Amino acid sequence: MTYKNLDQSTAFAAVSALAPADIRTTLDPERFASCSIPAGGGLTYSYAAMPVVKSHIDALQSLSDDQEVIAKYTALLSGEIMNTGEKRLVLHHLLRGRVPGASETVMADGEEKGAFYAAELEKTRAFAAQVRDGRITGSTGKTFRTVVQIGIGGSDLGPRALYLALKDWALGEGIQRLEARFISNVDPDDAADVLDGLDMERTLFILVSKSGTTQETLTNRDLVIQAMHKKKITGLNPAKHMVAVTSKTSPLATSKNVLASFFFDDYIGGRYSSSSAVGGVVLSLAFGHETFARFLEGAHQADAKALEKDVTKNAALLDALIGVYLRNVLNCPVTAVLPYSQALSRFPAHLQQLDMESNGKSVNRDGVPVSYKTGPVVFGEPGTNGQHSFYQLLHQGTDIIPLQFIGFSRSQAGQDIVTDGSTSQQKLNANLSAQIVAFARGKDDGNPNKRFAGGRWSSLLHGERLTPESLGALLAHYENKVMFQGFLWNINSFDQEGVQLGKVLAGKVLAGSQGDPVLAACAKMLS
Numbered sequence: 369m370t371y372k373n374l375d376q377s378t379a380f381a382a383v384s385a386l387a388p389a390d391i392r393t394t395l396d397p398e399r400f401a402s403c404s405i406p407a408g409g410g411l412t413y414s415y416a417a418m419p420v421v422k423s424h425i426d427a428l429q430s431l432s433d434d435q436e437v438i439a440k441y442t443a444l445l446s447g448e449i450m451n452t453g454e455k456r457l458v459l460h461h462l463l464r465g466r467v468p469g470a471s472e473t474v475m476a477d478g479e480e481k482g483a484f485y486a487a488e489l490e491k492t493r494a495f496a497a498q499v500r501d502g503r504i505t506g507s508t509g510k511t512f513r514t515v516v517q518i519g520i521g522g523s524d525l526g527p528r529a530l531y532l533a534l535k536d537w538a539l540g541e542g543i544q545r546l547e548a549r550f551i552s553n554v555d556p557d558d559a560a561d562v563l564d565g566l567d568m569e570r571t572l573f574i575l576v577s578k579s580g581t582t583q584e585t586l587t588n589r590d591l592v593i594q595a596m597h598k599k600k601i602t603g604l605n606p607a608k609h610m611v612a613v614t615s616k617t618s619p620l621a622t623s624k625n626v627l628a629s630f631f632f633d634d635y636i637g638g639r640y641s642s643s644s645a646v647g648g649v650v651l652s653l654a655f656g657h658e659t660f661a662r663f664l665e666g667a668h669q670a671d672a673k674a675l676e677k678d679v680t681k682n683a684a685l686l687d688a689l690i691g692v693y694l695r696n697v698l699n700c701p702v703t704a705v706l707p708y709s710q711a712l713s714r715f716p717a718h719l720q721q722l723d724m725e726s727n728g729k730s731v732n733r734d735g736v737p738v739s740y741k742t743g744p745v746v747f748g749e750p751g752t753n754g755q756h757s758f759y760q761l762l763h764q765g766t767d768i769i770p771l772q773f774i775g776f777s778r779s780q781a782g783q784d785i786v787t788d789g790s791t792s793q794q795k796l797n798a799n800l801s802a803q804i805v806a807f808a809r810g811k812d813d814g815n816p817n818k819r820f821a822g823g824r825w826s827s828l829l830h831g832e833r834l835t836p837e838s839l840g841a842l843l844a845h846y847e848n849k850v851m852f853q854g855f856l857w858n859i860n861s862f863d864q865e866g867v868q869l870g871k872v873l874a875g876k877v878l879a880g881s882q883g884d885p886v887l888a889a890c891a892k893m894l895s
């Protein structure tokens with residue numbers, strides 16, 4: 369297996385020579401059937417409205433083969449050091465089960481990692497069951513009704529997006545749930561808002577930090593403890609209302625001030641940690657462990673499909689390859705994620721971290737600067753709200769922004785109304801179809817102000833209904849897409865040194881700026 373930069377690949381030179389197909393003419397009814405790939409969890413990935421035809425697919429297949437992306441994925445699964453910057457294994461797939469073709473065992477830190485993750489998962493299951501059925505209560509004897517996750521970045525965005533994604537599904541299924549809330553920002557107004565009206569006697573806090581040193585998270589923990597003391601409730605003991613999710617090497621690991629601790633490790637990057645106890649504890653408490661297990665199963669299905677070498681059968685891989693074509697040949701610096709599902713309202717925020725923290729790199733996996741573009745800017749909002757906001761630029765602006773639509777045939781809660789001969793869900797999906805075609809085909813008009821050029825590319829991830837399985841597959845699809853793009857660009861998608869400098873300088877500001885006059889002046893202005 370060899371690692372080489374994208375521009376050293378002769379296969380990439382062939383991809384670069386290809387002009388985009390004109391989707392104003394190529395998008396015909398037949399393409400919707402022929403350009404679709406099962407993505408696991410009942411999801412289908414469609415690239416019908418992308419500017420690629422057979423010649424592109426063939427060239428992208430050669431690029432995938434030349435960059436040996438499937439061999440690299442298999443090596444990652446088998447425990448090879450893929451996080452070259454931090455010299456770490458990358459094992460988030462193993463949280464969802466062993467992918468066929470990978471090593472039967474992955475040893476690190478003197479233990480078999482599959483067994484370690486399975487044991488933590490079992491701990492999560494047992495704890496959640498006891499909280500949900502009232503065997504574990506708060507310090508004043510009352511059952512828990514609300515859980516509040518305290519964490520930031522990967523310890524917040526994924527779990528928060530997933531909780532919101534399943535809330536209405538649970539409603540539709542009649543699943544009894546604990547309410548979950550999230551505190552992330554060190555801005556005290558964030559915590560104040562979340563704590564407002566909380567019944568502390570019935571609230572369980574989940575303190576999540578892999579490092580156990582994150583300033584925002586530890587500050588918010590202390591703020592919560594202070595808020596509990598301020599209630600002056602006899603017998604209310606914060607230590608009996610808090611669990612920790614952390615790594616065994618973190619300062620939090622040995623804390624006596626928690627009811628229970630759940631562990632993951634350095635081989636699970638923060639933004640890839642939703643499948644660990646980071647997402648597992650809150651989701652199992654909120655919806656029951658069975659729901660979380662179904663989510664893991666959907667993700668595992670997507671992971672298994674991602675092993676396929678034929679790019680026309682591997683949704684995450686083809687999505688990644690088309691993304692590289694858009695970024696490095698068609699020079700698109702931005703991409704939008706547009707879920708036609710209110711339940712996915714925070715999913716674009718999670719993808720921002722997943723994609724931009726992973727692939728916002730300008731050196732290769734060996735630390736040598738690359739001379740081509742890497743990860744794009746990612747943004748998004750649920751449709752149809754986005755339509756009434758920024759779609760103007762997407763339709764008629766001077767840049768082409770490739771679009772990633774997500775949609776489902778059925779709603780989650782099943783509560784709907786018929787007006788003007790259609791249900792709300794039918795209206796939602798009519799808008800989604802209309803947008804795909806409007807962006808692709810455009811519309812001529814004598815009035816230039818009303819003219820739509822068309823030729824605006826999109827993909828679609830589509831399922832029957834957003835369930836735990838399809839949500840798991842959706843998450844894994846994007847994780848695997850980001851990983852494949854990292855292999856294609858020959859960068860390390862698993863570290864995030866770029867977030868360190870600001871953290872260090874903030875520490876210096878709090879310590880009196882430590883002799884840096886520019887920092888001191890800037891801090892003074894804000895004091």
Ligand SMILES: O=P(O)(O)OC[C@H]1O[C@](O)(CO)[C@@H](O)[C@@H]1O
Pocket residue numbers: 520521522523576577578579580581582585637638639725864867
């Ligand atoms: O879980 P921790 O160690 O508190 O880190 C939180 C987040 O901070 C980051 O390191 C970035 O600042 C993320 O990658 C991570 O998800």
